[in-house]
Amino acid sequence: MKRGTVIWLKGTIFVIGIITFVISIFFLPGLAKEAAEMNPEYAYLRFPVLIGLYATEIPFFLALYQALKLLHYIEREVAFSELAVFSLGYIKKCAFIIIGLYVIGILMLAIQNALHPGIAIIGVVIIFAALVISLFSAVLQELLRSAIELKSENDLTV
Template sequence: MKRGTTLFLKVTVFLIGITVLALCIFLLPWLANYTAEMYPEFADWQYPVLIGLYVTAIPFFIALYQALEILNYIENNNTFSELSVKALKSIKYCAISISILYVVGAVCLLSQNALHPGIAIIALTIIFTSVIIAVFTAVLEKLLKNALDIKSENDLTV
């Protein structure tokens, strides 16, 4: 694969990470304060929701780091290796954990009648996107594992 393609993907992953980090640092606290001022009945949920969002950012950044590692493996012609399988497995677990955290958060907010329909739509979108990413990486992980098995059998045959 050409170096320019992986460089473009690396820059894209980096920009996504910077954008989410900026949202976590600047926009989320401001939005939480604004919502607490506008809707005092939801003020009790300001900090638990912020903590939940920050906790879900951790596996997101881990998954981005693993994506960068996979791109490094592609650049170094080391795509078909156990390291790539481990990175895909890590991305899969991160996506699953994000889905679980959002489901738990939505259920908590729903049980307290604090789940706004707009927030519910965003939460469902994130949940389903994370599930799709988890399934896709699981399929890629299995394909890569099968390719590694075939490669090792061919190496033993020769």
């Protein structure tokens, strides 16, 4: 992969991380306060929902870090290694954790009769996106594992 492409991808990952961090620190608390003022009957859910959103950011940022490590492996030309397989597995696990947290959050809001249809749609979209990422990383992990096995067999043959 060309060096410029790897740098562009790293920059994209940094931008995604910075935007997510800025939104979570500066905009989410204000949004939660505004929602609590508009709907005082659901004001008691302000902090549990915020904590749930912040909890999903932990695996998100860990997955971004693993993506940066994958790009570093590509840059150093060791992309076909067990380290890359491990990083893909870690991304897959982070995506499953995000799915689990959002499913639990949606179920808890539904039990409380506080699940707004807009929030449900956003939650389902995030769950679907995390599912696609987990499936894609699982497929890449297996392909990479197979390629490493073929490479080692080829090295032994020659």
